[in-house]
Amino acid sequence: MKKVGLYFGTFNPIHIGHMIIANHMVEFSSLDEVWFVVTPQSPFKTKKTLLADNHRYQMVYEATKEYSKLKPSKIEFGLPQPNYTVNTLVHLREKYGEDHDFALIMGEDNLKGLHKWKNYEVILEEYSVYVYPRISEGEVEHQFKGHAKIQKVDAPIMEISSTFIRKNHKVGKNIRPLLPEAVWKYMDEMNFYR
Numbered sequence: 396m397k398k399v400g401l402y403f404g405t406f407n408p409i410h411i412g413h414m415i416i417a418n419h420m421v422e423f424s425s426l427d428e429v430w431f432v433v434t435p436q437s438p439f440k441t442k443k444t445l446l447a448d449n450h451r452y453q454m455v456y457e458a459t460k461e462y463s464k465l466k467p468s469k470i471e472f473g474l475p476q477p478n479y480t481v482n483t484l485v486h487l488r489e490k491y492g493e494d495h496d497f498a499l500i501m502g503e504d505n506l507k508g509l510h511k512w513k514n515y516e517v518i519l520e521e522y523s524v525y526v527y528p529r530i531s532e533g534e535v536e537h538q539f540k541g542h543a544k545i546q547k548v549d550a551p552i553m554e555i556s557s558t559f560i561r562k563n564h565k566v567g568k569n570i571r572p573l574l575p576e577a578v579w580k581y582m583d584e585m586n587f588y589r
């Protein structure tokens with residue numbers, strides 16, 4: 396049975412913060428692989444500056460192609476939008492359930508909003524959640540503190556966001572070190588976020 400951590404995100408674009416977290420999870424937890432699940436439409440995000448699904452997927456592919464334990468996934472392409480994680484998990488289990496044991500990876504910021512997710516109780520009944528630290532406002536709800544299915548992982552804190560990258564690239568700042576080199580090249584060639 397392969398243990399796979401699912402790292403859901405819009406990845407608009409994927410950056411070294413995502414890479415460092417995913418690599419840390421795969422090297423320092425019981426996970427065998429991490430899949431970056433590229434979400435077409437996150438339930439709580441507006442579509443304003445969102446690049447086409449395939450371009451965001453291509454950047455995740457570029458970032459992970461030399462990492463054997465990190466994989467891009469387009470499983471949510473073609474599923475109804477907005478993309479509710481609980482629905483995707485059902486789909487993944489139908490497709491790979493025989494030989495894959497899935498878990499979720501999320502930042503502490505997402506854990507603080509987990510009680511607003513569709514059927515979050517169902518998710519927690521059936522899946523382990525690996526949480527890494529991230530500086531953010533608000534509190535983790537009491538019901539999630541010490542929860543048997545929620546495991547904290549001491550990954551490094553990375554204060555980088557896709558929003559910061561898009562915004563500063565647009566005004567001509569050099570954000571190249573914040574992206575995997577292949578992602579930078581693709582983004583530059585394609586003139587994204589100009």
Ligand SMILES: Nc1ncnc2c1ncn2[C@@H]1O[C@H](COP(=O)(O)OP(=O)(O)OP(=O)(O)O)[C@@H](O)[C@H]1O
Nearest residue numbers: 403404405406407412502529553554555556557558
């Ligand atoms: N620097 C970071 N450190 C830890 N977690 C991060 C970091 N950046 C993003 N994440 C987490 O990665 C997942 C996917 O991230 P997402 O694609 O939404 O990136 P983002 O950088 O937060 O994007 P945006 O700035 O566009 O909102 C989310 O769970 C988010 O909390």
Ligand SMILES: O=C(O)c1ccc[n+]([C@@H]2O[C@H](COP(=O)([O-])O)[C@@H](O)[C@H]2O)c1
Nearest residue numbers: 403404405434437438479480481512513
């Ligand atoms: O299922 C839900 O209700 C739900 C609500 C908010 C977010 N999510 C998932 O969490 C991922 C990260 O969310 P975001 O908005 O921080 O990019 C996103 O890609 C979604 O798949 C899922």
